[in-house]
Amino acid sequence: MQEWERNRGLWSARMRTRGGCGSEEWVVRNLRRCKRRKWVPVPSLRRTCPALSRQDAASETRPTALFPDYQSHTDQGGGAILSNIQPAITQHTTNNPTLIANAPPTATMHITVVPASPKTGQAAIRALLADPARPTVKGVYRNLARVPAEFTSNPRFEAVQGDVEDASSLDVAGSDAVFTITPPIYDEQDIVAHARNVSENVRAAVQRAGSVARLVLLSSAGAQYDTGTGEILSNHAAEVALADAAPEVVFVRGAYFMENWAMCLETIPAGFFFSTLTPMDYGLPMIAVQDIGAACAAELLATGTPLASRPYVFELHGPRLYTSVDVQKAFEEATGRSLEIRPVERDGLVDFYNAVFPPAVAKLYAEMNASFLEGGVLHQNPNPTREVRKGKTELVEALKQLCA
Numbered sequence: 001m002q003e004w005e006r007n008r009g010l011w012s013a014r015m016r017t018r019g020g021c022g023s024e025e026w027v028v029r030n031l032r033r034c035k036r037r038k039w040v041p042v043p044s045l046r047r048t049c050p051a052l053s054r055q056d057a058a059s060e061t062r063p064t065a066l067f068p069d070y071q072s073h074t075d076q077g078g079g080a081i082l083s084n085i086q087p088a089i090t091q092h093t094t095n096n097p098t099l100i101a102n103a104p105p106t107a108t109m110h111i112t113v114v115p116a117s118p119k120t121g122q123a124a125i126r127a128l129l130a131d132p133a134r135p136t137v138k139g140v141y142r143n144l145a146r147v148p149a150e151f152t153s154n155p156r157f158e159a160v161q162g163d164v165e166d167a168s169s170l171d172v173a174g175s176d177a178v179f180t181i182t183p184p185i186y187d188e189q190d191i192v193a194h195a196r197n198v199s200e201n202v203r204a205a206v207q208r209a210g211s212v213a214r215l216v217l218l219s220s221a222g223a224q225y226d227t228g229t230g231e232i233l234s235n236h237a238a239e240v241a242l243a244d245a246a247p248e249v250v251f252v253r254g255a256y257f258m259e260n261w262a263m264c265l266e267t268i269p270a271g272f273f274f275s276t277l278t279p280m281d282y283g284l285p286m287i288a289v290q291d292i293g294a295a296c297a298a299e300l301l302a303t304g305t306p307l308a309s310r311p312y313v314f315e316l317h318g319p320r321l322y323t324s325v326d327v328q329k330a331f332e333e334a335t336g337r338s339l340e341i342r343p344v345e346r347d348g349l350v351d352f353y354n355a356v357f358p359p360a361v362a363k364l365y366a367e368m369n370a371s372f373l374e375g376g377v378l379h380q381n382p383n384p385t386r387e388v389r390k391g392k393t394e395l396v397e398a399l400k401q402l403c404a
């Protein structure tokens, strides 16, 4: 059968919906017709049909079990058609109080996290697997030996091999939504070229799949700038490459990770830690990785909800600003001992980072660090998108977890 013939059922469904049809009987009749003729049913049609969804709930089936063609169709790019049609039907159903009252649970979503190893990827997977929406989650790992046991034991999780540096290794077919992160690199490579390359590889995989309605990128505060922000330039490159990768694109611009303070654990047994956040009473937005995971999971699960723009961008901060003194107090509470802060002043940043990174990386980290201090480019306009969401984890909780 030609693809246009298969899709005729979908277009016909759309036209009927526009014409005011769409009773429960009509939906059941059309879904049965799709099944009989091996056409692909529109997911939101299935959602409006309690009879079929009850079958789903009872057997815990994915759409592929009820409608075997669903998977192969979306693999061939039919998902784009589904995405186009869905809004019309969703609008229709949301105008119908009877259908809303009888609405069954949402159909299973399929979400891919690529790459899955970064700690933010792990936090998002953890949040997705714990969510009552019960999505299936696929994690892409360059090394399958690194998959955490807490995920492999979950029947809704699947780990697959893939490396964001190798376009041909990435397969996100069948996914409704994709979460991506540009993994940091600490060698002498050009970080901007690397971020552009891995993001273009993810973009190509998303577009090959044809099923992906929403792409969520973990980006960074300051990613709107194309100069003067050091390592954050990698996030800028990723945003440029992915801005129109899918029908819905969300950039989550994370603040400074609370977990960055893990670098202090080495010297804390000696009673001190270095801080590059100066002066000591200067406050910076910080966010816990678990809150990043929760925020990104929520965005992925909201796939299909209209966004005000493409890309849709927001800043993600913690509950409040934190200073170096706050970090000192939080570490003291977490470790039960008093600690000295050893400030690293602005003009000492390059030497400080040179002690741990190759020179090119050290220069980028020093530039990034200066960009968020007083007078830096990020400090001048800390909320450029005018939308700031806040995580709930306090610094002391995050540092207690680091010290545990």
Ligand SMILES: NC(=O)c1ccc[n+]([C@@H]2O[C@H](COP(=O)([O-])OP(=O)(O)OC[C@H]3O[C@@H](n4cnc5c(N)ncnc54)[C@H](OP(=O)(O)O)[C@@H]3O)[C@@H](O)[C@H]2O)c1
Residues within 6 Å of the ligand: 115, 116, 117, 118, 119, 120, 121, 141, 142, 143, 146, 162, 163, 164, 165, 181, 182, 183, 184, 218, 219, 220, 221, 231, 232, 234, 235, 253, 254, 255, 256, 257, 260
């Ligand atoms: N730190 C901050 O304050 C901050 C703030 C805002 C935004 N960000 C952004 O957040 C992102 C970093 O997130 P994160 O901290 O969660 O990362 P992370 O934990 O540092 O991620 C490192 C992991 O990525 C995996 N990886 C590296 N190269 C890979 C590849 N080619 N293919 C597949 N996996 C690869 C590696 O895992 P395996 O060895 O197991 O493969 C590695 O352990 C960056 O884009 C950064 O710019 C950071």
